[in-house]
Amino acid sequence: MRAMRVALAAAGLCGLGPATIQAQSPADILSRFKPVLKGVEYDIPETPAEIEACKLERVMGPRGEVIGFAVRDGQGKLLRRFVDTNGKLTQRPGESKPQTHLDQWSYYRDGFEVYREIDSNEDANLDEVRWLNQGGTRIGEIRAGKLVGWKRISPEEASRVLVQAIVASDLALLETVMATPAEAESLGLPAEMVRRLADGQANRAEAVQALQRNLKGWDQQTVWSRFDGMMPHAIPEDAAPGLTSELVLYENAVIFVTPSASSDARSVAYLHAPEMIRIGETWKFLGLPRAVDPSQPVLAESDSASLRSLIFGRPDPAALAGDGASIPPDLLKALADHDNAMPGGDASAKELAQWHLDRIEILRKIIAAAKNDDERLTFYKQVIHDLAEAYRSGLYPQGAEVFDKLIAQGGKVGSFAAYRKILAEFDLEADQPDVNLLKVQENTVKKLEAFLEQYPQADEVPDVLFQIANIHVFNGEEEQGRKYFARLVAEAPQTDVGRKAAGALKRIDSDGKPLTISGLTLNGETLSTARLRGKTVLVLFWMSVAEPDRRELSDLLDLYKRYRDKGFEVVTVNLDADRAELDAFLKQTSLPWPVIYEAGGLDSRLANEFGIINTPTMILIGPDGNVLSHRITRASEVARFLEKPLAAGSLGNELEPKR
Numbered sequence: 001m002r003a004m005r006v007a008l009a010a011a012g013l014c015g016l017g018p019a020t021i022q023a024q025s026p027a028d029i030l031s032r033f034k035p036v037l038k039g040v041e042y043d044i045p046e047t048p049a050e051i052e053a054c055k056l057e058r059v060m061g062p063r064g065e066v067i068g069f070a071v072r073d074g075q076g077k078l079l080r081r082f083v084d085t086n087g088k089l090t091q092r093p094g095e096s097k098p099q100t101h102l103d104q105w106s107y108y109r110d111g112f113e114v115y116r117e118i119d120s121n122e123d124a125n126l127d128e129v130r131w132l133n134q135g136g137t138r139i140g141e142i143r144a145g146k147l148v149g150w151k152r153i154s155p156e157e158a159s160r161v162l163v164q165a166i167v168a169s170d171l172a173l174l175e176t177v178m179a180t181p182a183e184a185e186s187l188g189l190p191a192e193m194v195r196r197l198a199d200g201q202a203n204r205a206e207a208v209q210a211l212q213r214n215l216k217g218w219d220q221q222t223v224w225s226r227f228d229g230m231m232p233h234a235i236p237e238d239a240a241p242g243l244t245s246e247l248v249l250y251e252n253a254v255i256f257v258t259p260s261a262s263s264d265a266r267s268v269a270y271l272h273a274p275e276m277i278r279i280g281e282t283w284k285f286l287g288l289p290r291a292v293d294p295s296q297p298v299l300a301e302s303d304s305a306s307l308r309s310l311i312f313g314r315p316d317p318a319a320l321a322g323d324g325a326s327i328p329p330d331l332l333k334a335l336a337d338h339d340n341a342m343p344g345g346d347a348s349a350k351e352l353a354q355w356h357l358d359r360i361e362i363l364r365k366i367i368a369a370a371k372n373d374d375e376r377l378t379f380y381k382q383v384i385h386d387l388a389e390a391y392r393s394g395l396y397p398q399g400a401e402v403f404d405k406l407i408a409q410g411g412k413v414g415s416f417a418a419y420r421k422i423l424a425e426f427d428l429e430a431d432q433p434d435v436n437l438l439k440v441q442e443n444t445v446k447k448l449e450a451f452l453e454q455y456p457q458a459d460e461v462p463d464v465l466f467q468i469a470n471i472h473v474f475n476g477e478e479e480q481g482r483k484y485f486a487r488l489v490a491e492a493p494q495t496d497v498g499r500k501a502a503g504a505l506k507r508i509d510s511d512g513k514p515l516t517i518s519g520l521t522l523n524g525e526t527l528s529t530a531r532l533r534g535k536t537v538l539v540l541f542w543m544s545v546a547e548p549d550r551r552e553l554s555d556l557l558d559l560y561k562r563y564r565d566k567g568f569e570v571v572t573v574n575l576d577a578d579r580a581e582l583d584a585f586l587k588q589t590s591l592p593w594p595v596i597y598e599a600g601g602l603d604s605r606l607a608n609e610f611g612i613i614n615t616p617t618m619i620l621i622g623p624d625g626n627v628l629s630h631r632i633t634r635a636s637e638v639a640r641f642l643e644k645p646l647a648a649g650s651l652g653n654e655l656e657p658k659r
Helices: 018-023 026-032 048-053 155-168 171-175 181-187 191-202 204-213 307-313 329-340 349-369 373-392 399-408 411-430 437-454 461-474 478-491 496-508 547-566 579-588 605-609 635-648
Strands: 002-004 042-044 055-060 066-072 078-083 104-109 112-118 128-131 139-143 146-152 223-228 233-235 247-258 270-279 282-285 290-292 518-520 526-528 536-542 568-574 595-597 617-621 627-629
Touching (some): 146 282, 155 247, 155 282, 155 547, 181 191, 191 204, 437 461, 478 496, 547 568
Antiparallel strands (some): 002 042, 066 078, 112 128, 139 146, 247 270, 270 282, 270 290, 518 526, 536 617
16 A cells, blocks of 8 residues: 555545445545545555455444445555534535535545545535644645635645645745735734735746756655754744734744655755744745755855844834934934835845945944944944845955954954854855855854854854854764853853753763653643653653654654563653644644643753754663663664664663664
8 A cells, every 4th residue: 555645636525425325335435535635645555455455334423323434444444534524404406305415524544534624514615624643734725626725834834835836836835835915014024024025926936936947856756855943933022113913933944855766865955944934823934945955054044134133133213213312313214214115026136235235324324323332233233234235245345345344343343243244255155156065164164163262252152152063963963063062051051042052962961871851741740751760761852743753753652552561661742832732733643651741842941951952852761760872863763772672671771773
């Protein structure tokens, strides 16, 4: 049996009712009914023998009445379940009398429901589609057989839809995961972001074509593989004027794909998504991702055009013109007018560069009028942001000299300018034809290291240290990463990244050492791994909204069944930002082990205590309470790690997982 990756067009909603069930065969049902949407992964019996082994059965209601039918495979696993959920009698055109009609169609994979279609108003048209269990959490809105939007979609699933839309050149599908100007306005986002989204909508077709030309190794068989994001950020409602609610967003996420068999996976482009934002229960992109060559360095871009920069980097004119402020209102108005005239998405690089340079001239006048250092620093940082944008375009080479003059000022202005110059130079060099990107990366890391030596007390140091450490760890260079984590802990222990770095060090150095993890379970009781002494315990940090995590949970369920009687236990620490997301997941998937949950997501107490940056993250603790390995990343590694020692009844510290 194979998993159906791409569904064909849907069979019509023909009003097949329970009374016709005996006239149908499993083969007829399997061939007649298919999902209305493409991209649904569900089980389809492939061989004649598999189809012949399938069984058709009635589904009974609470009063013993027939409400639908189901198809099971030869092993008894569900394949399809089509039912009438409300028992309403309706008469459709061509029918002699009112009767019940199917209104819910469910498709299964490995015996679990993964996709459901719903006709909620008995009009023979789908209204809603849902993905469940290992299929995901999406809830889509359907009109006239087409997907028109989402009621709920996670960032991982939004990235999957985006890949599907790009591969199929389906602009309508793509728009369902792109933030709209109206949504931005409802959140109170800056006018500049609203304009940018409007320009993106108007020029989407051309932008997608340009993106597709840069997707090296992609073809019609390319499919989504995974979504990697460091951690979401929250901007509280009271952080800036105009915001109507708390903003939650991802920055610098990466989307990987699985190429077709004819492509070399090592040379296939991936996507870099600068920003995604949560809107209600949906996640959407604030702009199209960019294509990245696989040799592209793992380095964050300048954030001068980011949403956070728009919110925090440019102060509210009313506030600056208030009591105690020294900036003349006419200059603030000139700056606001200039910002409102920012060129749209169809502007040339030359026009954008000139807009940034003209903005610098206004900022210089404001700086000259400022009467205190704090005000001057605020606007100097904006000068540096605009200078970086003009310089990285390649059309303002004299920008290097301007950067150097700002660096020569020293202090906070100097360090900020030095850091932004490094990032701008990286962008400029990486955009050159026939560039050796690996060499550019090496040179840039050296510059960042030199920055740390020259400006050990700069405000930018903690973030630079944390970024370099994570790059090393991500590339498997754990010892180099450890060095930067250690320095961050020593120099900035009270910062958010400093506390997270301390936890990362604790986890990295845990092998062979005693480790106890304790927290509150879903029912409010305290659970500690110390109580499980004598057993081999896998601790899994996970999120229910992350598809890779759900996939690992499925594999761990099988592993748990095989080894539980031999002394293997699992403790999971859920890091969902919203408890409701976890509760919804657990209604669909029952877990036989304890689940620890404490509010805060990736910024929660346990996430910081163990330096959890992304999920899934696993730690394997031996019967003696000492850590056997903190490097396990997949359930399959756990299986290989445990197989021999558990068969013998215990685990020894000398064993290492097979690679």
